[in-house]
Amino acid sequence: MKLIDRTRISAGTLALVTLTAISTGFLEATPALAKAPQQKPVLTASAVAVADRYAADAAEQIFREGGNAVDAAVAIAFTLAVTYPEAGNIGGGGFMTLYVDGKPYFLDFRERAPLAATRTMYLDEQGNVIKGKSLYGGYAVGVPGTVDGMWEAQRRFGKLKWKQVLAPAIHYARDGFEVDEQLVKRRDDASKQFDGKTNFDQYFGGMKQGETFRQPELAAVLTRIANDGAKDFYNGRTADLIAASMKGNGLITKRDLQDYKAVWRQPVEAKWNGYDVITAPPPSSGGVGLVQLLKMKADLAPQFKDVPLNSPQYIHLTAEIEKRVFADRAQYLGDPDFYKVPVAQLTDDAYLAKRAAEVDPDKPSDTKSVQPGLGTSMPEKAETTHFSVVDRWGNAVSSTYTINGYFGSGVVVPGAGIVLNDEMDDFASKPGVPNMFGVVGSDANAIAPRKRPLSSMTPTILTKDGKVALVIGTPGGSRIFTSIFQVVNNLYDFDMPLKDAVGAMRFHHQLLPPNTIFWEPYQPIDGPLAKQVEAKGYVLKGQDFNGDIQAIRIDGDTPEAAADPRGRGVTRIVQ
Numbered sequence: 001m002k003l004i005d006r007t008r009i010s011a012g013t014l015a016l017v018t019l020t021a022i023s024t025g026f027l028e029a030t031p032a033l034a035k036a037p038q039q040k041p042v043l044t045a046s047a048v049a050v051a052d053r054y055a056a057d058a059a060e061q062i063f064r065e066g067g068n069a070v071d072a073a074v075a076i077a078f079t080l081a082v083t084y085p086e087a088g089n090i091g092g093g094g095f096m097t098l099y100v101d102g103k104p105y106f107l108d109f110r111e112r113a114p115l116a117a118t119r120t121m122y123l124d125e126q127g128n129v130i131k132g133k134s135l136y137g138g139y140a141v142g143v144p145g146t147v148d149g150m151w152e153a154q155r156r157f158g159k160l161k162w163k164q165v166l167a168p169a170i171h172y173a174r175d176g177f178e179v180d181e182q183l184v185k186r187r188d189d190a191s192k193q194f195d196g197k198t199n200f201d202q203y204f205g206g207m208k209q210g211e212t213f214r215q216p217e218l219a220a221v222l223t224r225i226a227n228d229g230a231k232d233f234y235n236g237r238t239a240d241l242i243a244a245s246m247k248g249n250g251l252i253t254k255r256d257l258q259d260y261k262a263v264w265r266q267p268v269e270a271k272w273n274g275y276d277v278i279t280a281p282p283p284s285s286g287g288v289g290l291v292q293l294l295k296m297k298a299d300l301a302p303q304f305k306d307v308p309l310n311s312p313q314y315i316h317l318t319a320e321i322e323k324r325v326f327a328d329r330a331q332y333l334g335d336p337d338f339y340k341v342p343v344a345q346l347t348d349d350a351y352l353a354k355r356a357a358e359v360d361p362d363k364p365s366d367t368k369s370v371q372p373g374l375g376t377s378m379p380e381k382a383e384t385t386h387f388s389v390v391d392r393w394g395n396a397v398s399s400t401y402t403i404n405g406y407f408g409s410g411v412v413v414p415g416a417g418i419v420l421n422d423e424m425d426d427f428a429s430k431p432g433v434p435n436m437f438g439v440v441g442s443d444a445n446a447i448a449p450r451k452r453p454l455s456s457m458t459p460t461i462l463t464k465d466g467k468v469a470l471v472i473g474t475p476g477g478s479r480i481f482t483s484i485f486q487v488v489n490n491l492y493d494f495d496m497p498l499k500d501a502v503g504a505m506r507f508h509h510q511l512l513p514p515n516t517i518f519w520e521p522y523q524p525i526d527g528p529l530a531k532q533v534e535a536k537g538y539v540l541k542g543q544d545f546n547g548d549i550q551a552i553r554i555d556g557d558t559p560e561a562a563a564d565p566r567g568r569g570v571t572r573i574v575q
């Protein structure tokens, strides 16, 4: 069977196929829509790298039942919504980069601003940002996209029944799972931040380390989604419960939910170092940022020559290119459905060579002098999780999804147990005022009804000669694409083994605050190294978190996987 490319089917045909499929017992049988063909196995095993062991078990079950990478990814996403509630979700959104049957795809299931949202909704009468309003409580919530995203992906490319991929999540919600120490710690931190102002503690206050935690309301929601498909979430009983939770406490209505649609987009693609990089387009800034970093570093090969990894000079040169990437990000990046993002220009070789040539090899260039590179007259707290999957047929899924901060807005839908996101904080509430991740934005990322907030999530796949070579991604807000850049660099420029490349020190610079290098507790910049970096003119600042990379590398026909030692992720190779 030939894979049908949906972009070539008219909207009318699609609607008809979809309706017919639903009315003819679509949920029970293998869907009539295009599915990945039964290719010949090309790898010795399937593999996953995910944020917890329950999701790895779910993926293994799906592979043993004959599922492919997309089936496994969807099962992982629903499972993490139960067992990794600080970030896994059905109340948030995300992105999925896919490589199926030798072709790249990208699915955008990012949240959207509600219809009643306004550009100034987080400002007081004096025009100042109201602290916390875009972060906690119902007004922080964007219209969730995860369920529609999973539905779209599985319907288009999955091999198993929809119900089959939801089964592990329903099991963990109904029968419970054993609570991990890290989850309790994150719950405690989040609870302090929500400070009794949301209903968070009613749902998660009782969770104890080592004990079984059950979520019966969430189990009922997942069962309805298994039976009725995404329409339960967007136009059924679950939609009613979500809308009810917002009454007097937020903007999302039933109409917002009915209106939501995940979108297939062209991924950002670039040639780099003999690889094809397939990564996230706007409304993520991550793919553009990653390609800019990779290409500028290649342009600066003479300056990087013989510079040891993570040495003061290496940190300086990297910060210099990051500075330029973040200047462009703040000016040009936003939802492409609302703002013409100049992706081709921003990733153009000649443009990046010119930008790289501005890097001062000796000292940090003055922050104010680093302006968006295309000129200004162009057209117009934290948690997320990533999973990487490959199957024996050579397909790959790289997906990052999020509710933004740990446990999102802290609002849990009564009667449904769904943790709702605080993704609205990823918009620029006011031009030039930093958000939770300290990044600023402009018109391109101003709030508007139905608009998607700018993201940094960067689910990425590298291929070589048409075959998957690396599947990688991480949470970390604005640290996401600088983290991926560093790991890719460790792998290919420094030939490190996968596990070492993932575990190695990471640092981050993002233009603002000026000349500030963020370091992380896992591998701090301290002692003599700190002194040398400071002597170059930088300020060092500690931060709690610098990602949780989940990566799979394929060497020949054998996949190898690594979960970041910073998190509670695991890997699984399924023969």
Ligand code: DON
Binding pocket: 381, 382, 383, 384, 402, 403, 404, 405, 423, 426, 454, 455, 456, 457, 474, 475, 476, 477, 478, 480, 545
């Ligand atoms: O979309 C974004 O870029 C952020 N909402 C992601 C949040 C995140 O990675 C939190 N993790 N630490």
